[in-house]
Amino acid sequence: MRTFRSRPAPRLRLLTAALTGLAAATCLGLAGAAPTQATPAAGSSTPAAAADDPVGPRQDGFLPAFAYSALHPAAVPTGANDWNCRPTADRPRPVVLVHGTFENRYANWAGLAPKLKDAGYCVYALNYGGGSAGPLMATGDIPASARQLASFVDRVRAATGAAKVDLVGHSQGGLLPRYYIKNLGGSAKVDKLIALTPTNHGTSLWGLGLLARLFPGGDAMMDSSCPACRQQVTGSDFLNGLNTGGDTHPDVAYTVITSRYDEVVTPYTSAYLATSPNVSNLKVQDFCPTDLTDHVDISYDPTATTLTLNALDPAHTHRPAC
DSSP: OOOOOOHHHHHHHHHHHHHHHHHHHHHHHHHOOOHHHHOOOTTOOOOSOOOOOOBBOSSSSSSHHHHHHHOOOBBBOOTTTTOOOOOOOSSOOOEEEEEOTTBHHHHHHHTTTHHHHTTOOEEEEOOOOSSTTTOOBBOOOOOHHHHHHHHHHHHHHHOOOOOOOEEETTHHHHHHHHHHHHHHSSTTTTEEEEEOOTTOOOOOOOTTTHHHHSSOOOOOOOHHHHHHHHHHTOOOHHOOOTTTTTTOOOOOOOEEEETTTTTTSSSSSGOOOOOOTEEEEEGGHHHHHHHHOTTTGGGOOOOHHHHHHHHHHTTTTOOOOO
């Protein structure tokens, strides 16, 4: 039985303050760290990965992983981006990991990537969305970021010989693939999308949407420094367009994994996709009632990890050990 974990609200407040400070520095042009990659121009399809990017250690929580990525912004999670990996009969599709806003591939996936590798998958993770403050990624225009994902998926398919991949995303990383699937031909290249606390129907984004309206020039600042923030605010033109005509594709299997303690996507049920035979909407507390994981830590949560592995391989599922 897993040890009861107290609600991580103090950690979330600390992390929120840290990310907000870094984001503010980015907005004001005060952050002097070099970008993790050249910010692609609109329409660019340049993959966000290099063969010689350093591999970082395993982590058991977002905070230490994010701190490590601040010092090593190009870090790759252990187990990811082995371009010599070949899928097997038991694991025929590579898994591509897609991080969230103000995050990066290492901060999000330093815990899950090695577990997927240990389970026999070829695992790949990209940084996307530009950024001028080291670890802060996924702030750029979402359609442009989706083109980066499309290029990265094609690179993975070419390297592995796989016809399709499975995608696992967190927050914006669970939303962005839906644009790729709907508008960029991804439905022919993706078998499954597993989304952890995705912003499928919008979020207040820590109130940034409201704050932008309260301060003169706030809207313009958000649009210029974090277009993805604006696009994920509930009721945005981007979300309205993406969700018009249905929010899923019949050729892709979708799994959404949420937590009732998500303080970013509120209400947490707004992450869910419309009920259909190819959609599973899951909440970690329905499996482990005392699991108090939040929005940020869910990619490190044991319950969510088990549910992710189950979604990737539904023929061999396991009940989460609470």
